[in-house]
Amino acid sequence: MDIHEVPQDSLHYKGRDQLKKLMYAVDKEGHYTGISSVGWEAENEATKQAWDAVEEELQHTKTLVLNGKLSPIAYFMRLKLMDVGLLASYVGKWKWQVKRHLNPKVFKHINSKTLTRYADLFGISVSDLVNFEKK
Amino acid sequence: MEQKHFIHHQHAHCESGVTSNLLMHEGIHLSEPLAFGIGAGIFFAHLPFVKVSGVPGTTFRTWPGAIFKRVAQRLNIGVHTEKFRSPQKAMLALDKVLQTGKPVGMLSSVYFLPYLPEAFRFHFNAHNLIIYGKQDNQYSVSDPVLENQTHIAPEDLAKARFAKGMPEPRGFMYYITNIPSKIDFPKAIQQGIKQTCFFMLSPPLPWFGNRAIGFLAEKIKYYPSKLTPRKASLYLGNIIRMQEEIGTGGAGFRYLYAAFLQEAGEMLHRDDLKLMSQELTTIGDDWRNFAYHAARQMKARQSDLVSFDELSALLKQCGMKERDFFQRLQKVKW
Structure with missing residues (x-):
């Protein structure tokens, strides 16, 4: 996953959006770095469900x-x-x-x-x- | 004794994060991906007969405690681990170690950690965190999934350390006692990779390792005909949560492991490992794609046979690509 593709979908539910998680993604040079993410739609839906x-x-x-x-x-x-x-x-x-x-x-x-x-x-x-x- | 200031770093996953933070404190620069790879953290298992609140258990990682233990063994680091019978004894022992200025890692249940958002607080008993001090009757916490340090009241910590259910933490705590003068990273990396491949490829049972991915894919195919729409969507939701929600760094630890292979490749000047890292990144993207479609299916709650077949095929492909991937990783010459 490219660092620009790391989703930032926040879910305002039971404080979910208060925690930003660290994700691993690849930058322009192909190097892995940690990127902060507030959430992803797919994951949020599973949490909510x-x-x-x-x-x-x-x-x-x-x-x-x-x-x-x-x-x-x-x-x-x-x-x-x-x-x-x-x-x-x-x-x-x-x-x-x-x-x-x-x-x-x-x-x-x-x-x-x-x-x-x-x-x-x-x-x-x-x-x-x-x-x-x-x- | 002069107390060394504890520095907190945020990580994707709790156990590899705790391992990395504890070692960093002792002056060993061990990133989270390295800790995860050396500790052979990546794994897969699907256990239809072990139901967690009515849903079959799926995991993307090895059992709790294994990563820290393996890293310590492979880097030849002295550690002390202890379990307790009573909360009183466990808290006393913790205070004693804290007085010597050592940060202490421990197992806890997320349900009893008030500083976490409620959305995460299910009865999950294998969460690792570090306690590094005590001030005004509050413990200072470094929880690797959080951006910053926080505090916890002694009563809450005691409850979290003595939660019931599977697995029972029983106050389990661990800290570093001895650091060797020289650390053999190349050997540790090699051992970590070998063990990972072994665990992924060799289990003869269908529920563990790479085989379990195909097994789960086969199960998903029959969700619409065997389960009610509600159950089917709950089952799918659980897989997505295990893959993405609970601190995996994305794609069920695939990105984290790819980051490890890249770092290992740079450290050992091995281009083959760097290439394998790239390959695992694309497999990770496939996993994300699977989760994305699974979430849509989960939300729709329809017994639409075609979609479940497609989901099954997506997952099966992840499994097949990974089988080939790990088989080649196993054959890498050292």
Whole structure:
């Protein structure tokens, strides 16, 4: 890639355009140099798409939680960009235990110690976690 | 002890950047391309059975930690590496080293680095950065992907160093302990190139090395018939992100490696390496072209069979050209 062809497509989304990356490109004499680039259209679209997917999934999960199909843990898990495996290792549980905790019926009976652990991880209070639907 | 002022340089990629900055601090002029090439950083793998948030994993680089380790070995540099069981111990050990004035490289999760734009902050645990000091209860950070130095609070750094998931950094940190009086660059470059060719060409399994490029191309062909349009576009998006978004210097490290071959050619007065650098640049352009078309297809979200076939062909061509390229690079006489 020629240094004059290094794209400078900025994406004003979640601070993406605040970071200029270093790219390697070839100058007139054929020498490689580092060139600062604010972004490239193709890459920006992929970034945006990944976040759109996160957002979509989050809204979908929110509806399921409000309809009583999933526990609030599912919502906050998505909010923190986690999946069941990752959440399990953060709270120090087995995957199957966390999976059960996503069930609203099981969620009602989780003891306060475990609830605190989830709430601390999500950076919220236990009542925010338990009273999710009432907000 | 007189503390040497740490100078930050921006680089394309985190690990080769950290390696270069650490060595520069010790007075060894090692550019990022040289660090990347000697550390045999370029690689390719596509693992359909390892799903990262529901999307098959693709990588354009070797595993985390390998570049620094190989550079140190090949240049005969003494390093200390350490993992920890608890954040308290890890932070204490870091403070101790900082007191001696040494900058320390470490693994972290980008999710917990508040100084990065939110757009980048997914759960990615293999990001390298350097801590070179502590002032007013804030650590001074040299993150090679940033233009300038920055700070981080101890709590955030501890979280970043002890993130969970794959791979777990477990507070992994490293610093240089010993610099040899003489460094044999020609030999190190040769070893780096040989290893790169070996890793690209020899894996007998379809998921690793050059073979995996053709394997992925074949998979892409069947995306429209096997996946929902949403999934297909997510899968494509992930390949583009791995290739371009996460500090590769462009074209999935191809430009960075071409820069290495050029620098090596100049250092060793070898015109054949310089020519190969030019060749890799054009292959890199092909990769960029693939990403450009993949992005259009991703955005369209249509199960348009023809376009996926064309994408597959573009990628397959990159793979075939590279196979030939690395085969000839392997046969270069030393």
